[in-house]
Amino acid sequence: MTLGYDNPPVVARLAAELGCPGVPVEVADLCTLKDRRIAALDRAGLAVPRFAVATTVDAALAGLERVGLPAVVKPSDCTGSLGVAKLDARERAREPVERALALSPTGRVVVEEYLSGTEHTVAGFAVDGLLHVTGFADREYGEKERFFPHFFEGGDTLPTVLDAAQRADVVRTVQGGVDALGLTTAVVNTDILRTPDGRVYLLEITCRLTGARIATEVMPLATGVDPLPNAVRLALGRPLVAEELRPTRDRAVVQRYLPADGGTVHSVGDLDALARTPGVHDVFWGLDLAPGTVLPAYRGGDEVLAGTITSGPDVAAAEALAARVLSRLPLRLTGPSGAPTTPYEPTH
Missing domain, CATH: 3.30.470.20 (ATP-grasp fold, B domain)
Incomplete structure (x- = not known):
């Protein structure tokens, strides 16, 4: 599994x-490779974004003309939003397409219509x-x-x-x-x-x-x-x-993240006290942090600085608790000026 x-x-x-039970190899491939999957869903008549598959930058840009703007480029075989980027203008599309192609082990990207x-x-x-x-x-x-x-x-x-x-x-x-x-x-x-x-x-x-x-x-x-x-x-x-x-309860639960987006760790504390807050299931660091750790600029879903899982009587209460927890993280960063800053503001 x-x-x-x-x-x-x-x-x-x-x-x-x-000789173990399992999903057939061809089905596993079909479910995992984005170019094969979207084509199969499209053939079955399911609603999918307009799309094009490409193995070169020029082919991807040609596909973009057919798909239209705005669009999204994705490596066919990467996870965690790696290499996924929004394309809002043809003249700015080449660089994100090049990066997506470089990240794809098979050298294939999918260009998809951006949907709201x-x-x-x-x-x-x-x-x-x-x-x-x-x-x-x-x-x-x-x-x-x-x-x-x-x-x-x-x-x-x-x-x-x-x-x-x-x-x-x-x-x-x-x-x-x-x-x-x-x-x-x-x-x-x-x-x-x-x-x-x-x-x-x-x-x-x-x-x-x-x-x-x-x-x-x-x-x-x-x-x-x-x-x-x-x-x-x-x-x-x-x-x-x-x-x-069968569900046995109907409880409001949220998971919320803070992104890592540059800076250097000045000081980092223990999360135990926050974790003991009523309604907090967990609070966690998404990266290994220590004084001097240089944080990456945000480029995808894997670059999470911290997160929390909280519950409450309703979604609004669970969200408010998550925001409070993330605003109280025992973390100080230094930016370009070298001066320590307060913890990140929660994204909410």
């Missing part, structure tokens, strides 16, 4: 070699081709373009703002993706975008557990559904226990 990291092709090949709307994560299992949802979260993109041309995802929120009919529409789209990719028996993780007019786009669907502690901690805190026991059963070729897929 695979958790978070996009290594289903490796896991599938090991399973096939060793709310984004959501649906997690679950496909068993005999039928999707069983274990979690439905909203992705926090309030400051999505703060580090243009890179995207910043501020975390995840449960419960979703979508109503029952809207959720059902999203789940139907995910089921269509399960069918299109041949996910007969597999863990399922998705990235969904819903436009203001209600159209649902399947941006990503993979055969792995949702990473960043979402499927394994954030969703279970909110719903009581822990997918790990059933993920292990699936990996062993055993039947799922249906009772463990």
